[in-house]
Amino acid sequence: MPLLDLLFGRPLASAEEESEQLGTLSGVPIFGLDALGSAAYGPEAALTLLIPLGVAGIHYIVPISIAVIALLGIVYFSYRQTIAAYPQGGSSYAVARQNLGNFAGLLAGTALMVDFVLVVAVGVAAGIAALVSAVPTLQTHTLSLCLLVLLLITLVNLRGVKTTGAVFMFPTYLFIGCLLTVLGIGLLRTILASGHPTAIIPPPRPSTAAQAAGAWLLLRSFANGCTAMTGVEAVSTGSTAFREPRVKIARRTLSFIIGVLVLLLAGIAWTCRAYEVSATRPDQPGYQTVLSLITTAVVGRNWFYYLTIVSILMVLVLQANTAFTGFPNVCRAIAQDGYLPYSFTSRGRRLVYSHGIFLLAFLSAALLIAFRGVTDRLIPLFAVGAFLAFTLSQAGMVAHWKRAGGVHARHSMLINGVGAIATAITVVIVIASKFVEGAWITLIAIPGILFLMRAVRRHYDRARHELASPYPLLTSKLHSPIVVVPIEGWNKVTQKALRFALTLSSEIIAFQVSTSDEPHDLEKRWGTLVESPARETGLPVPTLKVLRSPYRAVIHPTVNYIHMLEREHPDREIAVVIPQLVEKLWYEYFLHRRRGELLAALLVLEDEPRINIINVPWHLQA
């Protein structure tokens, strides 16, 4: 079995596409991991900012979570409508572009791309944070572990979407089961203990309050908490992957995902307050994630704790998979409109858009390396892209309903309008409160990518315009070319090249550069070696031109000679026959001069449209 097949599976034909489609249960792991996994770092990101408030800070997590859940509800109803209106896949890019125009579409697309890169980086980093909570000795290897996991995900995704669904189903439902069990036991214990349960292993005592709660701090905490909502758009973006009835199954999948997410967010906030669990600092020894602290407090450090941590690890790490489905799709859509290189539109051997997968893996690896794999440092970059895409998508839906008109549409327009306004406000809050910590990076990246996209499109437009031709083949002014054969001496390669040249044209010039390092005796022998045999058979006679080169340069004099020839014959094509030695073994490559290849490269680089290169290969058997 070839290595590629072993790693990525056998190639899939285009006609096999139908079998790659999803139902609700298989759709949740594919499109829900991002949203569900967010529960692991969203509340923690909010709590980390509350550390300076001490015990009092823990109590603020409940109102902040309520605000996040409320916003989540608004977004949920908005995206239900998007799914219905765009069953063919309503990514923020498509919705914004169709309804608000090109620029808004590209802006939404860019925001999505940035968001997906961060989903991968944050997902992997948070997963490794969970692992480090359980096995503190691994803390020094955080970054290496992150990159290893990223590599594995990339390989799995290059195999294609169906396989990934099967791989991720079990951990997803294990994660939901474990967390709901922990939170359920916690709730039960709290009720039994009249609101003040005793932790099995108590969490570290919160620091004494260093400052009082201010509106600004709570706003920043809310902005961090909003990262729990990222990934909600995945279902509407990728809805083409669902089987029929597509809208119904997609909506059911979305409802399931949001429902579980609300339960998790509410449960985590409630349990934190009841058990007085506060966040710990990720850059200090003894760091544990909030979910690890909660689980320890509720069930202790038994086998169930480790099962839960493993499920969190798996889900957080595999969350990145949502992006590996979404990112290449967005890239493909944008590339089909000519704003990204065409290669993003071509599917690889396994029906996946391989180029998008490679780009995503590269960018998220870069982010992980730059931020050393620490979730807390990545969070400030995160929510901007996601909420910008939300806003543009919802605003686009408003325009959509406005155009559609009718009684039903007014109701829908209201829902999406509320969604657009709420998410727009959130964007402003996130940018303002996270600017210094890292949101500025996103704010630089988005216009940068936009600029690149427009440049790509401009290039394609110009190239298409330049190459387009509605006319039939022009058959006038066809002359056989002047053939130049640069030679180094008299051998079988030279002979082969000359023979091939003789079949192409009647004007053949053999060109030799003579340097003091390389003796030359061809001028004397040319008559017997070439001229006489050619004349005897009635063939055109190739002429020999020898040039002396004092600086031992061979290539440049040859290039100059060919250019001169081209200028002297402004109506003729020049064909340069370059004998090419092909070695049997790769290392033999270094044993022979690569003058031919260098010459060809230099000739092609010059803007001389009438110079054509002919490679005549000689396959060395030695």
Add this chain to the structure above:
Amino acid sequence: MPLLDLLFGRPLASAEEESEQLGTLSGVPIFGLDALGSAAYGPEAALTLLIPLGVAGIHYIVPISIAVIALLGIVYFSYRQTIAAYPQGGSSYAVARQNLGNFAGLLAGTALMVDFVLVVAVGVAAGIAALVSAVPTLQTHTLSLCLLVLLLITLVNLRGVKTTGAVFMFPTYLFIGCLLTVLGIGLLRTILASGHPTAIIPPPRPSTAAQAAGAWLLLRSFANGCTAMTGVEAVSTGSTAFREPRVKIARRTLSFIIGVLVLLLAGIAWTCRAYEVSATRPDQPGYQTVLSLITTAVVGRNWFYYLTIVSILMVLVLQANTAFTGFPNVCRAIAQDGYLPYSFTSRGRRLVYSHGIFLLAFLSAALLIAFRGVTDRLIPLFAVGAFLAFTLSQAGMVAHWKRAGGVHARHSMLINGVGAIATAITVVIVIASKFVEGAWITLIAIPGILFLMRAVRRHYDRARHELASPYPLLTSKLHSPIVVVPIEGWNKVTQKALRFALTLSSEIIAFQVSTSDEPHDLEKRWGTLVESPARETGLPVPTLKVLRSPYRAVIHPTVNYIHMLEREHPDREIAVVIPQLVEKLWYEYFLHRRRGELLAALLVLEDEPRINIINVPWHLQA
């Protein structure tokens, strides 16, 4: 001024060679730096092994140095004879090859190459050690400093030999002057103090004796001390660089170098004993080189100390320069005999053998990185190569005199015979006493390089045999080729390729692969676009062949089709016309599919001698 000119100087013509020749004073820095610089690490290497003996160990440095100086004398007289016998450049390689045969020559050449690489590595490392002695805070940056210095030397050498002579003259004579001054003052003070001078700043007290002196320890110390002799062969190897009278000037240069070296070695040994200077451990804080300790003891830490250290630093670092002259020369000589790739024989823009310089820079950088830039760790690898080359060269000279015959020759044979035996014994001592510490690396490298050289020669022999042709051009069986034009659609590039194809042959096949991702409508339009215009002008009519590809692969079906065509026409050449988009800006390269280039590469790699590639360029103006 182009960047290359700025960095490396203007190109030199072959005729400018004469002006690159040297006299005695300018020859010493070029060919003597290696030998003279050795004084800085040879005695130190011997002393380092004596550390466990405590104060008693210091006294052994005098007899050990006397043994080294005696050996040096033998080698000196031997090489004087080599210079006279081989005024055209008597490298160990040439002498051994001419007199002892191919294998001995290659062995000597290999030994020399290994030696030169170590000269560079040890020279740079020891130079930085001197710097670190004066400025201890730099100790953590040892490796980076080594690599930086290596880069600078490489650049200087790519400029050519004359320039380097001028650059290195001042530091060489400064070094000789400073060291002789320090040793002279030391001698004077010792005599005035009746053998027991008081150090201005006393060296650290030697450790108490941990063991007694044994013959084995003294032998190992001697072997280390022999590294002080490396580089003595440089004059005889490069004697072509001297001006006439060549033999006389070369011999005078050698005498000067050896004379100064003997003075330095004797002086260092004497001063060490008088001032009780012992070596310090290079891997411990507070490390200082022996020369730094001696200078501190004799003159204190004043401006003269720093001047001396700077001169040692410069000479040791520039010592590497000897190898940058010698290594490319050895490579060229071996390459001219066909045992190394031909590229080592071609001189670059500045009349230097650039490939040898690059290889040497790369190998010595690798050694420095592997051994972290610590001289002491490199020493065990060192003397093997140098003394093996000495031995083979002297043995070759014995054979030379034997063949020459006569009274004078017997005397000469005796001198070279003593040299050969003495250096052979030293090789055995060095290998035996340094095997575990690193000599084994050299002992693996030498046969490895030998094997590679023989493989290279075998390949060249076979290739020459395969390509050689004494016959005139064969003019029978010339048919015009079948031309295949792979096309993606109808545009100006396709038209240009077809037009060029029409000038080459009457059989033209346009080949299109149709995938589900790329629509195709060319079959319907071919008649009007191509067939009718061709027929009307009386031209051959290109046929269109369309292939459906279910797996979206385009390249491989094209390759397969061309191979099939080749098999169907066993007596015809195939010419594949590949339209090639050439972008104006390098980053535009990534915007277009590179199918043409990939196709060409795959077609060339296959061992199909009748498939020729024709690149028709389209220079995109967009």
